[in-house]
């Protein structure tokens with residue numbers, strides 16, 4: 001399975017830096033056309049599989065020589081404009097379920113920093129009421145599920161996802177797509193069944209996951225029924241997001257890393273795999289990214305889900321991840337979000353290091369998890385400025401030059 005292209009600010013096409021994995025070209029007229037790959041050697045781009053003159057010309061005019069970049073949680077509380085808006089609309093559910101507010105908040109980081117992706121402002125819990133699980137988000141306590149599910153009786157509240165109740169998501173994606181055109185990718189996202197189940201079973205955020213982990217042994221049939229229900233609902237929801245305008249969808253199994261790897265194999269992986277296979281049938285071109293927080297023990301296993309991109313948290317060294325996964329697996333990440341609190345020069349060096357370790361192909365630059373509350377906005381701006389000024393040629397040529405000089409310096 002291949003990724004489709006992620007449109008860049010310059011116009012349309014990312015294929016030059018992703019010869020193996022991007023095969024949809026975004027043409028300057030805004031239409032998408034399926035093409036072969038366009039590869040680029042040094043500074044002379046050439047088409048290898050595509051003979052479409054428009055694409056070849058466009059590739060020449062818009063050489064892409066850096067990874068695309070966006071940030072998890074790139075909208076939200078660290079931004080002053082968001083905090084101001086949150087004063088006026090104090091309920092998170094209102095902010096994330098009203099079309100005008102969703103569009104406005106999603107575009108705040110786009111206007112301020114021009115990332116290559118615009119992520120819809122939403123939450124992994126947003127679809128819950130549409131299949132029978134009401135929730136709220138409390139300012140201090142975080143998500144709260146009014147009626148956690150702990151037994152067979154609890155399962156009775158579940159019903160198939162009613163996508164009419166999520167029209168605000170569909171409409172917002174459509175509007176965002178229209179707003180950013182082919183200058184950036186529009187990204188949707190969902191929580192993975194295991195991660196969503198932690199909230200539904202525990203009743204909210206937990207530090208220990210003991211209730212749901214116990215359930216694996218005391219009521220496996222209940223947990224399995226819940227996860228199967230979530231699998232169907234989340235698959236339908238991803239397809240709905242794609243049909244509404246999402247060009248790439250991130251699956252957050254944020255709490256999958258809380259499980260021992262063999263338990264993740266049993267209670268998370270099969271459900272994600274099922275989602276990937278259902279989505280593929282309907283939307284074969286849409287890249288799916290899988291992120292797990294604390295995924296060092298799961299990297300190889302994550303590829304077995306069939307997703308296109310493996311999201312890395314910052315506890316995995318990018319070079320190690322590349323070694324372990326092989327260069328044909330696409331990766332996303334993984335600058336430690338705490339670097340955004342350090343001097344800009346330190347952040348610059350870290351971005352360069354991560355990009356060098358990731359290599360020239362199949363890498364989406366991102367943080368290793370979401371932007372932290374209180375992150376200085378100037379640091380986020382600096383992150384994207386550095387990305388924009390990146391050039392693989394310069395970055396890797398410097399390395400080559402150093403290597404070539406090495407024998408001389410030993411004389």
Ligand SMILES: O=C(O)CCc1c2[nH]c(c1CC(=O)O)Cc1[nH]c(c(CC(=O)O)c1CCC(=O)O)Cc1[nH]c(c(CC(=O)O)c1CCC(=O)O)Cc1[nH]c(c(CCC(=O)O)c1CC(=O)O)C2
Pocket residue numbers: 071072073074075076077078086092119120121122123124125137141142143188189204205206250252254293370
């Ligand atoms: O994040 C918190 O600290 C507060 C509560 C919390 C929320 N969802 C939650 C949690 C964590 C938990 O307690 O389990 C639960 C939640 N939401 C999300 C994840 C996935 C993850 O980050 O690993 C998770 C689980 C893991 C985690 O929180 O790190 C995803 C999410 N929520 C949200 C966004 C969108 C965005 O921020 O741009 C996104 C990410 C989209 C992406 O990057 O592709 C939005 C969101 N949800 C929420 C908030 C805070 C409340 C507010 O603005 O009034 C906010 C806004 C913000 O982060 O500043 C509520």
